[in-house]
Amino acid sequence: MSHIHLPDGVIPVFWWVVGYVLTAAMLGLAISRTNSTEARRKVPLLGIIAAVMLIGQSIPLGFIPFHLGLAVLAGIILGPWLGFMAAFISNMFLALIGHGGITVVGLNTVVVGSEVIIGYLLYNIFRRATVEHILPVILATALTLIITIAFMIGVVAIAQVNPALVLMGEDAGAIKDSVVVDSPVALSLRRFVTIIVPVAAIGIAIEAFATGLIVRFILGVRPEIVGAPARERER
């Protein structure tokens, strides 16, 4: 859910360049970590999971102004390295349909990519503690989002952007109503906390809950997708 809808030209050059440099370094590492025959086999899966992330982001959840990011799920399915590449691809696409600027792709990839990686790591840690799959997924998703949102607030604070924008950034209308209209001056930190924390909490809850539902469905049908043993079919 945490993807920055920032346009071009508002973030200081230094920061978006740093975003790109970090992304390039991570991509380089990711590519050197996947062996090339394996990578060739995985091209379709990588491309398709990126498409799924994109679709998750373009279907509104009914009337709730949130979109699913599915980054943690991507991490669970693809692993950290391919997952990072998927984060890059889906962010590149979003920029190429005018959702967020092209200069911010680097920063966005760092944010979503760390969601992928942290989600993957947490899922594997939690899974070791239990034979269950759904609870670890929900926990990993929630915790990942808390970490990355904190991280992202850091990023945008450095970049001198109002953090409110980021957390509510999934829906342009919501911002217009809740921020622009009533607040011609900068939000105070206290106001920020009182407005944003509940919103973020709801967002995190929805994403974690939805990811849990999706994984529950997958476990019932094709458990091997999320790394569980294949289900024996009664015939």
Next chain:
Amino acid sequence: MDIAFIDNLAYNRDSVMHRASAVSKVLMVALVIAAVVISTEVVVFIMALAFLLMAFLISNLPVLRILPFAGYALVFSLVFAVSSTGGGITPLVIMLKAVTAAVAMLLLITTTPYPQIFALGRKIFPTILIDAMLVTYRSFFILMEQVERVIIALRMRGAYSPLRVAGNLNIMGKVIGHGFIHAWELSENMQNAMLIRGYRGGMPVSATRKYSIKYSLLPVLLGASVLVVAVFA
């Protein structure tokens, strides 16, 4: 959904701008963004926007349906503008920066099919990334069609009541889970298809129309003049 709309315009329409080469239009965007980054002069952005709008007018596109896409940039820059503290840049300039860059990007993507843009990335990005992006592009349409069919089926089966939030979430979870399995199966099928068709890395991308050098000058000139004005204004 936006992707399908944009893709359709880039692919199925024809105009001077459509016939300019992909490189020239990518260059145009790069130049405009460079101008956006360095300039703080309102006149520069007014001029850039005027040029871009003129380019839109000769591009045989439903301009009034495309420009709202720049609304994202407008709204977000507005928030940034009203809430940013200091820096010496006026809110108007921040908004103009964002909108100018966004409009340039829209001009590129509504006149250039995505694969043509990715193909340019071959020089910079590793093969696996570009190939995966092409797969993303292709599978987006396959999956989107599937999602649309599932939603239609849900409607026909009476599962479309906006009043039951919990029920809707549950259904959404199922639908997305369902979509995920389909996506997985699609990836297995595509993987098989690519193996058996001899895939060794490097998906070819050929032009879908004849590009003209003459027309390609137009976007390059547009971008260059914006940048020149930005430097000297």
Next chain:
Amino acid sequence: MSEIARIGCISHIYPDQTTVKICGLEFSVMEGEKVVILGPNGSGKTTLLQHLMGLLRPVEGEVRVFGVDPSKHFNDIIENYGVVFQHVEDQLVAPTVWDDITFSPRNYGYPEDKIESLANEIIERIGIADLKTKIPHYLSGGEKKKVALAGAMIAHPKLLILDEPFEGLDPKSKHDMLMLLNEFNRIYGTTIILTTHDINIVPIFADRAYVMVRGNIILSGAPQDVFTEAELLRSINLEPPLLTVLVSGLRDRGVSIDYTNDQEQLLDEIVALIKKP
């Protein structure tokens, strides 16, 4: 018998500006009728069905189903529909077969015991009791179609709309499905509208057939009437069913013999003619 569905000359514009005009002879379906729509790929069959379901709204012309415009009064008439789409996979949305079959009545708020008895009845009739607890994803193509049909029929809809329901089915499954449709039509008076590329379905199933070409309804009528237009059918690359062709061929060769859909009867007649002194 009252009219259930009617389509005037309509046109529809898809998002990419493809315009589909559905026109020509009038399209009208009476209560309890079994209607088959034939036509080459891209002739507008699916588009027509989607208008009947109220999923598309024509830019021109009128669609009436159950006396109202289905795209405007969708929610009022939706409970009367049972639908099986061309891609059945995409309509099986629940995690188990049982959940999927009971999906619609649950959405319509039927009481639990009613749902259960309806579900058991349809499962019995379609003969898929052993699939109840299975996962739709693992069913074979034929089984998926049956489950989809069960889900469409469970609440005894007045109108059943099926888009190429026999595609990918083996001959036995196809035959079973046909029998089942006939049975429902007989017992509940269900009106059935289906599309297919298999012209041999028509003589053994349809009360009325429509033939579409590029959006034009160029033929309509009882199967025999449609098939005797052999020239017209051939001009649009539809071959009439073989029995009809053979009878025509014999008549062309001066043998006086009647049209029939029954191969045994045809054989008997031929043999009688041969053995005639």
Next chain:
Amino acid sequence: MSEIARIGCISHIYPDQTTVKICGLEFSVMEGEKVVILGPNGSGKTTLLQHLMGLLRPVEGEVRVFGVDPSKHFNDIIENYGVVFQHVEDQLVAPTVWDDITFSPRNYGYPEDKIESLANEIIERIGIADLKTKIPHYLSGGEKKKVALAGAMIAHPKLLILDEPFEGLDPKSKHDMLMLLNEFNRIYGTTIILTTHDINIVPIFADRAYVMVRGNIILSGAPQDVFTEAELLRSINLEPPLLTVLVSGLRDRGVSIDYTNDQEQLLDEIVALIKKP
């Protein structure tokens, strides 16, 4: 004529432990043969084809194609294959029709001018010149099949494997596709293996037909030989083609007449018998 493919008794276990055993009569395909595999849904046709393609590896039994085990020596023989999957949608991977058609030869490293001339030849022959610059998602179902076929045939593969290629096609498109396959077989000696539920394809196309039921190959032989086993076919719910049935019916009624696949010839013979003094 040498043997191109052979399958011994194999068994395969899918990830969910479904075991598919393919056994019974021997499956063997000679160079230049046109082979049709029939069988109900879930009988293992697709599984068999995937073994031939080397995409699955049997846990038991042996598969040999071009003299080797295709799952082990995949890369050595892959250039000899042309494949059209049941879901053509999933095999069109490149961004434009031209790129997709030229996908294989490009990956095999053919020189650019060779690729171009091959592509133009196949595009010409299949009649899709106007689609060259289109992108796959703006094609109709029938057009997608044609493009997939072009991509499979471009490098004149020795072996063409098609999984239900006629599904969803209207009669004219089906006929065109059959003609094309016959032409390739004649000109390039292409060996063709296809599955279908349409038994009427067999007499007009196949050199040899296999009939599978639950993994067992229960019938094999030239079409006439297979169809005369009417009892066996019926026991597995396959109806022989109508012409064969009619001839059988006449013979059962004591008329002496020969089996034929040509309806005109049949009609002439019947008329001759009737008019005989």
